[in-house]
Amino acid sequence: xxxxxxxxxxxxxxxxxxxxxxCNRVKIISHDASVKKGGNITLSCHLIETENNLTxxxxxxxxxxxxxxxxxxxxxKDGKTEHKNDLLDKVKFIGNIKEKNGSVQLLGMTLMDDGIxxxxxxxxxxxxQTNINVTVLVPPVGxxxxxxxxxxxxxxxxxxxxxxxxxxxAEVFWRLGALNDSLRTEIGYTEHxxxxxxxVSQILGAPSKDLNQKKxxxxxxxxxxxxxxxxxxxxxVHYPPELVVISPDDPTQTQEYLCSVDCNPTPTxxxxxxxxxxxxxxxxxxxxxxxxxxxxxxVYICTASNRYGSASxxxxxxxxxxxxxxxxxxxxxxxFFLKLLLVFKTLHNWHKQQQPQMYxxxxxxxxxxxxxxxxxxxxxxxxxxD
Numbered sequence: 253x254x255x256x257x258x259x260x261x262x263x264x265x266x267x268x269x270x271x272x273x274x275c276n277r278v279k280i281i282s283h284d285a286s287v288k289k290g291g292n293i294t295l296s297c298h299l300i301e302t303e304n305n306l307t308x309x310x311x312x313x314x315x316x317x318x319x320x321x322x323x324x325x326x327x328x329k330d331g332k333t334e335h336k337n338d339l340l341d342k343v344k345f346i347g348n349i350k351e352k353n354g355s356v357q358l359l360g361m362t363l364m365d366d367g368i369x370x371x372x373x374x375x376x377x378x379x380x381q382t383n384i385n386v387t388v389l390v391p392p393v394g395x396x397x398x399x400x401x402x403x404x405x406x407x408x409x410x411x412x413x414x415x416x417x418x419x420x421x422a423e424v425f426w427r428l429g430a431l432n433d434s435l436r437t438e439i440g441y442t443e444h445x446x447x448x449x450x451x452v453s454q455i456l457g458a459p460s461k462d463l464n465q466k467k468x469x470x471x472x473x474x475x476x477x478x479x480x481x482x483x484x485x486x487x488x489v490h491y492p493p494e495l496v497v498i499s500p501d502d503p504t505q506t507q508e509y510l511c512s513v514d515c516n517p518t519p520t521x522x523x524x525x526x527x528x529x530x531x532x533x534x535x536x537x538x539x540x541x542x543x544x545x546x547x548x549x550x551v552y553i554c555t556a557s558n559r560y561g562s563a564s565x566x567x568x569x570x571x572x573x574x575x576x577x578x579x580x581x582x583x584x585x586x587x588f589f590l591k592l593l594l595v596f597k598t599l600h601n602w603h604k605q606q607q608p609q610m611y612x613x614x615x616x617x618x619x620x621x622x623x624x625x626x627x628x629x630x631x632x633x634x635x636x637x638d
Contacts, residue, residue: 280380282621283372286387289419290474295384299352305329308374309347309354315367316447325356341348361388363419364533365445392418394472396485401459402560403491410435410455410463411485413470419463421449421472428455431466462515476551489518492561501538509567510538511554518554527551541569 279300299306311325318339325343326334333345342360347353354371366388372381398411415422427438435457442450457469465486472481494513501508513519524534529550533540537556541548552567 253627280371280373280382280455282382283455284385284387286389286454289362289388289390291361292357293357293361294346294355294357295369295371295386297347297354297356297384298510299354299373299380299383304377306349307376308372309315309349310372310374311354311356311366312370314370315365317364317376317423317554321370329356348535358386359395361386363388363390363448366447373462376586378632388419388447389476389552390417390419391470391476392416392422392451392474392481393480394422394424394470394483396483398401398468398485399530401487401489402461403459403461403489405458405460407456408455410459410469410487411468412455413472414450414452415452415472415474415481416450417448418451418474418476419448420475421452424453425471426453426455426468427471429468431463431468459487459489459515461489461491463487464491488516493519493558493563494558496554496556496563496565497564497565497603498539507543509539509541509552511539511556511565513537513556513563515556515558515560515563517558519558521557522599523555523557525553525555527553592625594623 258260261478262465271387276328281298281300282296285293285295285335291494295311297309303463307329309327310323312323314321322337324336324339325345326336327345327347327349328334329349329613335343342358343432344357344359347355352373354373358365365386367386369384369386370381371384392415394413394415396411396413399408413424413426415424421441424439435455437453438475439451439453442452444450455468457463458532465488467484467486470483472483474481495514497512498509499512501510510526511522519537522534522537524539526532526548528564529548531552532542532548538555539552539554549570550568553564554567555562555564
C-alpha cells in the first residue's frame with residue numbers, strides 16, 4: 253500500500269513536469285518596432301512550437317493617448333475580427349489564426365499611438381502573451397534665426413539654431429571655422445506634451461565689426477534624416493562709419509573723386525565741403541572737379557553718415573593741368589641741358605685731337621762773368637741744352 257502511494261505521487265509529479273516542459277516550449281516571435289509619424293507599421297506576433305488549438309487572438313495597447321490598457325482587436329478561431337473603439341480604419345489583421353500568426357498592421361501612426369502593444373494567444377487551457385514597444389519618430393524642423401546686431405563689446409546672442417518638435421530630440425551643433433575660439437555655444441531642450449522635443453543651440457559673443465558678413469553653419473542630426481541638415485547663416489553687424497578714403501574714381505580721369513566708407517549699413521548721406529571756397533558739383537559719394545581751372549585748388553572734406561554716426565575724409569587738390577605743364581617743362585629743360593653738355597664735351601675732345609704736340613724738354617744753366625780789374629760782375633751767360 254505504501255509502495256503504491258509512492259508510485260502515484262511519482263507519476264503525478266512526472267506528468268506535471270511534462271506539462272511544464274510543454275508549456276515552456278511555446279514561443280512567440282515578435283520584436284519592437286518604430287515608425288515615422290504618419291506612416292504605417294507592422295507588428296509581428298507568431299506563436300511556434302505548440303500544437304494546442306487557439307480560441308482567440310487578442311491585441312491590447314497602452315499608449316500616450318490612453319495610459320490604461322485597452323483591447324482594440326479580437327480575432328476568433330474562425331478568423332473573424334472584432335474592432336474596438338472605432339479603430340476599423342486604423343488596424344488591419346494580416347495574420348492567419350490557423351498558422352498561429354497574429355500579426356497586425358497599424359495605419360497613419362501619430363505621436364498619440366506611441367506606447368506598448370500586447371499580443372495575446374488564448375487556448376482552452378490558458379494564454380501566452382508578449383509585449384511590443386512601438387516608438388513613433390518625428391523628423392525635426394530645422395531653421396536658423398537671428399537679428400541685425402549693433403556693434404558693441406558685450407556678449408549677446410548672435411544667432412539661434414532650432415530643431416523643433418523632433419522625437420527623439422535632435423542633435424544640434426555649429427560649425428564655426430576660424431571663429432571657433434572667439435564664440436561659444438549653449439544648448440537647451442524643451443519637451444512638449446505630445447512627447448516631441450525642441451532643441452535650441454545659441455551662438456554667443458560680442459558683435460564686433462569683424463564679425464560682419466561672416467558665414468557660420470548649423471548642423472542638425474536625427475535618426476529620421478538620411479543625411480545631416482546643414483543650415484547656413486551670415487552674421488549681420490551694423491556699425492557707424494569709421495574710415496573714409498577719397499580717391500580718383502578712374503585712375504586715368506582725375507577730375508572725378510570717390511568717397512569710400514567702411515560702415516554698415518551704407519551711408520544715407522554724403523556731404524562735400526570745400527574749405528574757404530565754393531564746392532563744385534557732386535552726386536552722392538562722387539565729386540567732380542574741373543581740370544581747366546586752378547580756382548578749385550584746395551582742401552575738400554567728405555562727410556559720410558548712417559543711422560549710427562558719421563566720419564569724414566580729406567582731399568587736397570592742386571590744379572592738375574598746371575602741375576603737369578610744370579613737370580613737363582622741367583623735364584624737357586633737363587633733357588636739353590644734358591644734350592648741350594654732351595655736345596660741348598664732344599667738341600672739346602675733338603679740338604684736343606686736332607692740335608699738334610708742341611712740348612720741348614731742355615735744360616738751361618746761367619753763370620755770372622766778373623770783370624778781372626775790379627772784380628764786379630760784367631754779364632750773365634746762359635747755356636741751354638735739350
